[in-house]
Amino acid sequence: MTEISKPLFSARLASSALLLTAAFAGGNVWAQNAGAGAQRTANVVQLSAQGTVEVRQDWxxxxxxxxxxxxxxxxxxxxxxxxxxxxxxxxxxxxxxxxxxxxxxxxxxxxxxxxxxxxxxxxxxxxxxxxxxxxxxxxxxxxxxxxxxxxxxxxxLSREAREKVEGEAQSKAIENFRQRATAISKSFGFAGYSLREVSVNGSGGTVRPMPRPRMMGMAKASMSDAAPLAVEADRAEVTVSVGGSIQMQ
Structure with missing residues (x-):
């Protein structure tokens, strides 16, 4: 039988002890990271809000x-x-x-x-x-x-009118989102919230004509044989949406 010298045996014991210490440390780090991840995903709420502005069509x-x-x-x-x-x-x-x-x-x-x-x-x-x-x-x-x-x-809507109205609708949508986020957080017993992510639908918004019955009986008539048409534009609603998630705190 081969004898193991005491210095070599002691070195192996020290190495094993270091490995065990590193394993425990790694486990603690993993546990801490897992706990932090759970905290980051806890009390998260998805919500959305809209802002709408009514305007007369100008184009x-x-x-x-x-x-x-x-x-x-x-x-x-x-x-x-x-x-x-x-x-x-x-x-x-x-x-x-x-x-x-x-x-x-x-x-x-x-x-x-x-x-x-x-x-x-x-x-x-x-x-x-x-x-x-x-x-x-x-x-x-x-x-x-x-x-x-x-x-x-x-x-x-003309481009200028659309841009102006979309800006107003966007401001309303953001304010409505903030109010909803505050109200929801308070309803669950939290003092406030932090914003995690948000998206704004500002690519043209949604323009919805207001319903109004109208007659266009002269639409197929020869224009040279008729007087100019009396026309009036309808009103429209421009809507911008804001959606995202908050973490209640």
């Missing part, structure tokens, strides 16, 4: 449309081009940045099939889009256009 979009039908596509295209060019020439005099902006819209030509399934002719459609803040200017200008009809009309 109008009107679409004028013309349709043509013919035996060949080239003829239909030429006819539509002439109508659009004449209309644009008439409208440019009233165009003004922000008040009435002018652009061409959809331009399409498609075959017209007969009962036998063969192409019997061609039909096309062209559009001009008028949009801006000056509703009177837009409707009066549209009424001057020959050979086109008012196909669609709608209202919305």
């Amino acid at each position: 109008m979009t009107a679409t004028l449309s013309a349709t043509k039908d013919g035996r060949d596509a080239a003829t239909v295209q030429s006819q539509l081009q002439k109508v659009v060019e004449a209309a644009m020439s008439t409208l440019r005099a009233d165009a003004k940045n922000g008040e009435m902006e002018l652009s061409t819209g959809n331009f399409s030509i498609s075959p017209r099939y007969g009962s036998s399934g063969k192409v019997e002719g061609w039909q096309g459609q062209a559009e001009i889009v008028l949009q801006g803040r000056d509703f009177v200017r837009i409707t009066q200008a549209a009424a001057k256009v020959q050979d086109m009809t008012l196909a669609n009309m709608g209202f919305g």
Whole structure:
């Protein structure tokens, strides 16, 4: 049997003692970390709040449309081009940045099939889009256009109005979130809270038109044969949402 020298045996005992000490220390650190993690996840509440501002829509979009039908596509295209060019020439005099902006819209030509399934002719459609803040200017200008009809009309918010209203709605949403967080913390017997994470829905907000019955009986009438339409924009609600989590303290 090989004898183990006392110095070597003592060194091995000391090494084992160090390993045991390190193991206990590691266990204590793990326990402390686990306890800290439990504290960080305890008393956490998820909540959300909204801020809403009502505003009158200040941006109008009107679409004028013309349709043509013919035996060949080239003829239909030429006819539509002439109508659009004449209309644009008439409208440019009233165009003004922000008040009435002018652009061409959809331009399409498609075959017209007969009962036998063969192409019997061609039909096309062209559009001009008028949009801006000056509703009177837009409707009066549209009424001057020959050979086109008012196909669609709608209202919305200009970029400037949207940014302003979204800022107000966001402030309301944040304040509502803070009030809810305070009320919930107090309801559970805590003195206050700390904010863990939060998200703000500020990418355009949500614009919801206010319901109002309205008649657009002249929408398909020839604009050149009718007086300018009397229009009024609806009101809209702009909503911004705030959501996140708090830790009650």
